[in-house]
Amino acid sequence: TGPKGLHHLVYEVVDNAVDEALAGYCNTIDVRLLEDGSCQVTDNGRGIPTDIHPQTGKSALETVLTILHAGGKFGGGGYKVSGGLHGVGVSVVNALSEYVEVTVWREGKTHQQRFEQGNPIGELQVAPDADDRRGTQVRFKPDATIFSETTEFDYGTLASRLKELAYLNAGVRIDFTDERLQLTKNHEPHQETYYFEGGIREYVAYMNTDKQALHSEIIFVQSEKDGVQVEAALQWCVDAYSDNILGFANNIRTIDGGTHIEGLKTVLTRTMNTIARKRNKRKDADNNLSGENIREGLTAIVSVKVPDPEFEGQTKTKLGNTEVRGIVDTLVGETLTEYLEFHPSVADLILEKAIQAFNAAEAARRARELVRRKSVLESSTLPGKLADCSSRDPGE
Structure with a gap:
């Protein structure tokens, strides 16, 4: 219930909108921080269903907001891949908010309901909608008795996550506005739009802004196998000597890596060594280039969408699905x-950098061994002037 949990409320609502986008029903998400300390998220998706939910006898909307794990995805017709550590969804937002107001536009009607301290206030209100809009709007105000430390959203924290989501979901537009005039510059609303047609390719380009690219075009992979969607973007840089690889699973940043990152590393090592021998950059007698040699200077993003993600570790920031390793490797x-066969000059540039890294590592290893051997030899016999003391005179 600290600041982290506070911002998670926003992500939870935004993730639902992103799910609609992933399912192909929504392309604009509007996030606003309002003057009274509430947050409002609007999308142009299908709208939360409002018909009566068979198990609860209440509207599906009320069910989603009041029952844990009711969300998502409404039987088989739901979304394929869901972002966020889902299931808990908006019901948690409702439980932790002073009030929640939900507006749903669908089928030519406007549906509205208000909740306070998690409980519905009155019935679902339905009115005709002349504009025939569609979408969902959720406005909520965090409960100060629960978030005792602070209920004030941090613009920077939310902005960086929303920007990241826009990079990870190409073509989705996210508008972010801060209307808390006492906090904004010049006391005017502050608005930013995040929209990246190129998705993670633009993310890699942004990460490499201040670096010198080894090859201008970013290598891009987008494919699917066994229900797992894989996107990867790779670009090597001349002036970088380590790798910078970001991994995401269902839009969640996997800080501790996981099987998708392992798959990427394995396939890079194998592919580049194969190409090195094909292009006579390595002779039969030469050692293989190591993964570290090949990844030197690489900026990469690998983003996977997995139907049933398994997150490991204390903070759930490591992807555990074993099948993902092989799928990333293959795709x-x-x-x-194929790309490097059609762009042999790029292959040569990457390999030359890797071979330089290999040679530098070898030279460093030899130098280390030499120093160690030398110090071992020096310490095994005492210097000449200080001969070993051995005397038979017990008086000494």
């Missing part, structure tokens, strides 16, 4: 091999 391998 990235196919695209990368």
